[in-house]
Amino acid sequence: DSGVxxxxxxxxxxxxxxxxxxxxxxxxxxxxxxxxxxxxQGLQFLIQYYNGEERAKGNILERFSAQQxxxxxxxxxxxxxxxxxxxxxxCASSALQGGNSPLHFxxxxxxxxx
Amino acid sequence: GNxxxxxxxxxxxxxxxxxTINCTYTATGYPSLFWYVQYPGEGLQLLLKxxxxxxxxxNKGFEATYRKETTSFHLEKGxxxxxxxxxxxxxxxxxxxxxxxxxxxxxxxxxxx
Numbered sequence: 689d690s691g692v693x694x695x696x697x698x699x700x701x702x703x704x705x706x707x708x709x710x711x712x713x714x715x716x717x718x719x720x721x722x723x724x725x726x727x728x729q730g731l732q733f734l735i736q737y738y739n740g741e742e743r744a745k746g747n748i749l750e751r752f753s754a755q756q757x758x759x760x761x762x763x764x765x766x767x768x769x770x771x772x773x774x775x776x777x778x779c780a781s782s783a784l785q786g787g788n789s790p791l792h793f794x795x796x797x798x799x800x801x802x
Numbered sequence: 803g804n805x806x807x808x809x810x811x812x813x814x815x816x817x818x819x820x821x822t823i824n825c826t827y828t829a830t831g832y833p834s835l836f837w838y839v840q841y842p843g844e845g846l847q848l849l850l851k852x853x854x855x856x857x858x859x860x861n862k863g864f865e866a867t868y869r870k871e872t873t874s875f876h877l878e879k880g881x882x883x884x885x886x887x888x889x890x891x892x893x894x895x896x897x898x899x900x901x902x903x904x905x906x907x908x909x910x911x912x913x914x915x
Contacts (some may be wrong), residue, residue: 690845721902730907731846731891744902778845791838791903793845 691715694779694794702802706767709797713760713781719743720762721782721791722754726775737762769801804829806892808906815882815913823877823909825866825892833894835859835868835875836903840889849877849890887913 691714701707713720722734724747733746737756748754751769756762766773776796782789809824827833834853838846850859855870864879875892892906 690847692845723905731905733902733904736902746902780845790848790851791846793847795843795845 690792690794692779692781692792692794694777694797696797697795698798698800700800700802701769703769703771705769705801706765707769707799709764709766709777709779709799711762711764711779711781711794713762713779714792717781717783717792718760719782719784719789720756720760721780722748722762722764723778723780724775725778725796729775731778734764766799771801774799774801804833804894804896804904806894806904806906808890808892808909811889811908811910813909813911815911817884817913817915818881819913821877821879821882821886821911823890823892823911825875825877825906827873827875827892827894829873829894829896831896832870833896835866836893836895837864837866837875837877838891838893838905840891840908842888846891882911882913884913884915887911 693712695710718739721736724732734748736744754764778796780791780793805828836851837849839849840846850861852859852868858867866877889908889910891908893903
């Protein structure tokens with residue numbers, strides 16, 4: 689058990705809809721990362737937060753947004769969903785804001801857009 | 803920019819066979835290198851890491867040596883088990899350590915009894 693909790697585990701929704709994915713980081717970790725894993729694109733970095741502030745952006749679409757709250761949990765909001773957004777979305781946390789600090793991954797949220 | 807290239811899978815081996823999964827990278831400066839493993843239905847877990855040239859990371863019988871001259875970080879294990887069946891990801895972190903990891907595309911390993 690990594691200590692990172694993601695909810696829900698599965699999400700099925702229709703095109704055009706909006707969903708929110710939630711992540712609780714490991715106790716004591718200040719950094720939260722969001723990754724998208726799809727069959728054709730592999731594991732893509734979306735965005736990183738550290739102690740409530742955005743630290744880095746990767747290949748995140750404008751239709752997607754995220755935030756980290758004062759209690760350090762994070763939410764990833766996906767709107768105007770398209771079929772191609774179907775993927776496994778992972779949250780990871782680390783103690784520090786740098787990549788040298790080991791990442792602890794949750795088990796992911798599987799999003800299916802129909 | 804930074805990138806990681808892994809050999810395509812799946813790699814299918816018999817139990818007790820020798821494993822090599824190739825990984826090469828492109829990066830500015832001196833990145834840290836990692837191998838993560840993803841078992842079915844789970845998130846990624848750190849397997850091993852190396853932070854400077856010639857370092858060898860090792861864990862659970864797996865090893866990888868940071869080769870700066872060939873920009874490689876190949877994963878090896880002398881004798882694989884069925885329980886090693888998983889997807890293996892090579893990753894790097896730029897040397898400032900302030901950015902998120904860059905992952906390779908992953909290599910699926912299937913070990914048959």
